[in-house]
Amino acid sequence: MSSETLQVNDDEQSAPREPSRREVWRMFDRIAHRYDLANRLLSFGIDRRWRRRLASHLPTGTHLRVLDLATGTADQILDLFARSDRLAEGVGMDLAEQMLARGRQKVEARGLSDRVRLETGDACAIPSEPGAFDALTMSFGIRNVVDVPLAFREMLRVLRPGGRVLILEFSLPANGLIRRLHLFYLRHLLPRVGGFLSGDVAAYRYLNQTIETFPYGQSFCDWMEQAGFENARAVPLTFGIATLYIADRPNCESVDEERSAHVDGA
Numbered sequence: 001m002s003s004e005t006l007q008v009n010d011d012e013q014s015a016p017r018e019p020s021r022r023e024v025w026r027m028f029d030r031i032a033h034r035y036d037l038a039n040r041l042l043s044f045g046i047d048r049r050w051r052r053r054l055a056s057h058l059p060t061g062t063h064l065r066v067l068d069l070a071t072g073t074a075d076q077i078l079d080l081f082a083r084s085d086r087l088a089e090g091v092g093m094d095l096a097e098q099m100l101a102r103g104r105q106k107v108e109a110r111g112l113s114d115r116v117r118l119e120t121g122d123a124c125a126i127p128s129e130p131g132a133f134d135a136l137t138m139s140f141g142i143r144n145v146v147d148v149p150l151a152f153r154e155m156l157r158v159l160r161p162g163g164r165v166l167i168l169e170f171s172l173p174a175n176g177l178i179r180r181l182h183l184f185y186l187r188h189l190l191p192r193v194g195g196f197l198s199g200d201v202a203a204y205r206y207l208n209q210t211i212e213t214f215p216y217g218q219s220f221c222d223w224m225e226q227a228g229f230e231n232a233r234a235v236p237l238t239f240g241i242a243t244l245y246i247a248d249r250p251n252c253e254s255v256d257e258e259r260s261a262h263v264d265g266a
């Protein structure tokens with residue numbers, strides 16, 4: 001990851017060093033009480049539009065089983081259930097208990113407790129059976145994971161063959177001027193405003209440091225394909241401030257079926 005990281009930042013003055021992600025969920029527990037408010041204000045509500053885009057790429061079919069990793073306060077999984085009537089059940093997983101507690105209140109308030117459950121779980125050791133889900137989502141979570149290739153392997157394990165992963169993550173705009181303006185926002189405004197709202201400046205410095213040092217765009221797609229996903233593609237959102245990644249678990253069964261049909265017919 002480090003060579004990609006250098007590639008991402010070598011054109012920028014004063015790019016931050018990569019921060020430690022160890023036990024980062026503890027930081028989210030600390031800011032859980034203000035997380036939703038800070039999120040809405042700091043993204044100017046645009047995150048809702050991004051979540052909507054993610055929902056529009058759910059796989060085809062009905063009675064879908066969905067896992068939302070790093071679910072936090074459950075905004076992404078609740079948005080999916082609000083937009084699609086093709087979902088049968090949803091599981092939201094996170095390591096931060098305080099974030100999950102807020103999420104559970106929201107699940108209950110939406111009357112979804114019988115279809116959505118929030119569980120403690122690590123993206124690097126998902127406590128689910130192989131092939132348990134048709135779709136897997138992860139919004140603004142992958143950047144926080146200590147071992148991303150391990151998380152990719154776990155995603156592939158719990159997705160059914162042909163299942164889809166949808167990852168939403170912050171990125172940097174390609175346009176030079178917009179990129180510079182956005183970097184100013186990330187480095188100078190975000191930590192101050194986020195720190196004021198949450199009482200935790202470090203949490204919002206961590207946010208800008210991880211955004212600036214995390215691979216995005218084609219580098220991230222390549223990373224997913226190296227891990228075993230196929231058809232990985234990146235959809236830049238709002239000038240590339242965020243990117244939606246779409247990829248599929250190879251449908252080995254259909255490959256096997258084709259092979260045996262070929263053998264039978266030969």
Ligand SMILES: C[S@@+](CC[C@H](N)C(=O)[O-])C[C@H]1O[C@@H](n2cnc3c(N)ncnc32)[C@H](O)[C@@H]1O
Pocket residue numbers: 024025026028029069070071072073074075076093094095096099121122123124138139140141144145146
């Ligand atoms: C920026 S929040 C995103 C929350 C939510 N997905 C959203 O869209 O608002 C990142 C979340 O990732 C969680 N997280 C970090 N590392 C994790 C891991 N290894 N496994 C599961 N969750 C993790 C944190 O606890 C935090 O709730």
